[in-house]
Amino acid sequence: MRSAPPTPTMSSDTNLISDAPVEAVGATADARAPRVRIPRRPxxxxxxxxxxxxxSSNDALQKVKRLFRAEKAGHTGTLDPLATGLLPICFGAATKFxxxxxxxxKGYRATLQLGQTRVGGDREGEVIAERPVVCDRAAVEAACARFTGLISQLPPMQSALKHNGKALYEYARAGVTVERQPRQVTIHRIDIIEWQAERPDLLVVDVLCTKGTYIRTLAEDIGEALGCGAHLAGLRRIVSGPVDLRASVTLAALEAMDEAARDACLRPVDVLLADWPAVQLGEADAARFLSGMRRRIVHADAEHVRVYGPDGRSLLGGAHVKAGELIADRLLSPLEVRALRRD
Incomplete structure (x- = not known):
């Protein structure tokens, strides 16, 4: 069970919600009706x-946060309401990472409808144009390969990017198009999962890419490269850093569980750091590191390392190594370290 005695309230960051210890629910139109108060817990x-x-990602976060009665929670990257799949939710100490x-x-499984372009590049928009799909497997492979590597993308008007303090999708809803600047992203790999000559208008691909990649734009670009156009008919996130869907749980399943079963679904705080090298400190160095002091260690320079105490299991925080010095970047509090040690 990933719970611990109450800890001091922390300041909130983007996508982090820090509530009071209790929440009132079940209020009715009658102001005199009794209110049921659900206690929050660390x-x-x-x-x-x-x-x-x-x-929406925020709606999903709020539902999960209430189910766990958590004091503090945050998600790790917006997933469009039209997309499904992996959305890591961080609780307590994990929000620091x-x-x-x-x-x-990120990794996505994208379903492309070839031969049809739509407003906004997804299935909710009105049809703009329809063209015949005339291509073979080699052409599809070549089109996907063309957009692998470092590429330039024009952010879609349906994105959450800000222009003069307002999200682009707000302009799009008002029928206004604003000038955008192309952005560079990297597509590490595009794997064709499904495409058949008997039904050439359906293409399913797995995409591994850097953050900020617009898959709907990629779908439109592949369609144009094939000469028939395309829109994004479905999107599912399957990978985020070192974690994937295999350990995921649905919201419906969580709602059917009791609290103990929900707690058993939680992964350790350091799961998001699994691809960082690990550094273990002795007792004296661990105490000094937690106070923010640099420590001398024998380790190659590294941009990111995860740091543990003497037992090799108690996470102390994240750091980097430069010229033999371990320099803290993000530290857990002593209360958090003790809480994680009891889990």
Whole structure:
């Protein structure tokens, strides 16, 4: 069970919600009706949520946060309501490392409808044009290969990028198009999962890419490269950094569980750091490291390392190594370290 005694309230960051210890629910139109108060509790760990279709990332976060009665929680990167799949939810101490997942590479399974372009590049938009799909497997492979590596993308108007303090999708809803600047992203790999000559208008691909990649734009670009156009008919996130869907749980499954079963679904705080080298410190060095002091260690320079105490299991925080010095980047509090040690 990933719970611990109450800890001091922490300041909130982007996508982090820090509530009071209790929450009132079940209020009715009658102001005199009794209010049921659900006590909040400190929870530490990471939940691999399989987000359902039609739910925003923030709505999913709020539902999960209430189910766990958690004091503090945050998600690790917005997933569009029209997309499903992996949405890591961080609780307590894990929220300190949510930025790691935000910056990590992502993997998606995308379903492209070839031969039809739509407003906004997805299935919700009105049809703009329809063209015949005339291609073979070699052409599809060549089109995918063309967009592998470092590429330039024009952010879609349906994106959350800001222009003069307002999200682009707000302009799009008002029928206004604003000038955008291309952005460079890296597509590490595009694997063709499904394409058949008997039904050439359906293409399913797995895409591994850097953060900030617009898959709907990629779908449109592949369609144009094939000469028939395309839109994104479905999107599912399957990878985020070192974690994937295999350990995920659906919202419906969580709602059917009792609290103990939900707690058993939580992964350790350091699961998001699994691809970082590990450094173990002795007792004296661990105490000094937690106070923010640099420590001399025998280790090659490294941009990121995860640091543990003498037992090799108690996470102390994240750091980097330069010229033999271990320099803290993100530290857990002593209360958090003790709480994780009891889990």
């Amino acid at each position: 929870v530490h760990g990471v939940l691999m949520l399989d987000k359902p279709l039609g739910l 949510s930025q790691v997942s935000l910056e990590a590479d």
